[in-house]
Amino acid sequence: MRFILCLLLGGLTFQTWAETLSFGVVPQQSAKKLAALWTPVLSYLSRSSGIDMQFTTAKDIPEFERRLSRGEYDIAYMNPYHYTVFSQKPGYRAIAKQKDKQIKGIIVVHKNSPAKSLSDLKNATLVFPSPAAFAASILTRAQLAGQKIPFTPRYVSSHDSVYMNVSRHFFPAGGGVLRTLNNMAPEVRSELKILWTTPPYTSHAIAVHPRISQATRDKLVRAMLAMTEDKQGLALLTKLNFKGLEAASDAQWDDVRQLNIHLLDNLLE
Structure with missing residues (x-):
């Protein structure tokens, strides 16, 4: 005690x-x-x-x-x-x-990205926080796999790192969640847009x-x-x-x- x-x-x-x-x-x-x-x-x-x-x-x-x-x-x-x-x-x-x-995963792209749907990410290298990050990685990767969209995952240390990498054009897209995206500095957040959102979970x-x-x-x-x-x-x-x-x-x-x-x-x- x-x-x-x-x-x-x-x-x-x-x-x-x-x-x-x-x-x-x-x-x-x-x-x-x-x-x-x-x-x-x-x-x-x-x-x-x-x-x-x-x-x-x-x-x-x-x-x-x-x-x-x-x-x-x-x-x-x-x-x-x-x-x-x-x-x-x-x-x-x-x-x-x-x-x-409820939590939803998101896939973000740069605000100037030509991608309009997940299929536009075919054969791309995409960035995620970690293999077992639930909404940002597990749910988003499962959706890509379910749509038979081939991609190469790259894992970084945090949601922040995902957003920074995509905002700087190092990767075309990455996984995150809305709460952490909203917590980013405005100068980073303003460079990103949400391409896709997962169904909700607890x-x-x-x-x-x-x-x-x-x-x-x-x-x-x-x-x-x-x-x-x-x-x-x-x-x-x-x-x-x-x-x-x-x-x-x-x-x-x-x-x-x-x-x-x-x-x-x-x-x-």
Whole structure:
């Protein structure tokens, strides 16, 4: 259990954290950008829940996956496919998700691209965040394969890298999601347009490791729901392009499980 120690000194109360919960965020964007967006949110939740949470991430998505497989994060914000994998082992359990949100993958091209449909990308080298990035890579690649459009995938470190590469004409197209595209600097975003969008699926999970007690889980959920109802809290979530947070349950990701994806089965061994 994590707990707070309060010291009374000269009539003043000083609050210190005895322990800290790590909150891992999937590295869809640079660590610097993610820290700037998530640290204020976690500070708010720490104060309101009485449970200290500290932002952390990984250098890239494959490393984040390895850390999830080892259970290194107490709490993690992970993509829908990650959740279906790591809910099996080490047993992460969803407690919350973005409010009123389903995730869609997008394929972006340069604003001056002549491409009008996916078939115009035939035989091209296309850029994606990582093989197991759910909406940005798994869903978009599956659509290309389903339409029998031959292409060569190239993987980079993040969604940001995809957008930068396409905006600079290094690749004709790449995979992403609308939320991360909207979080890009205007000078990059303005150079891109969306060529195609996937069908919707349940969005990212905020999930806890099984070592976290039910009492702690309940406190976290109450704080997240209250944050959505508070003007200051909602303003912080809006910077993430979240409409708010809502409670979640494991079965909500059954739509992703039905896709029968096995890309990360090696991490379950």
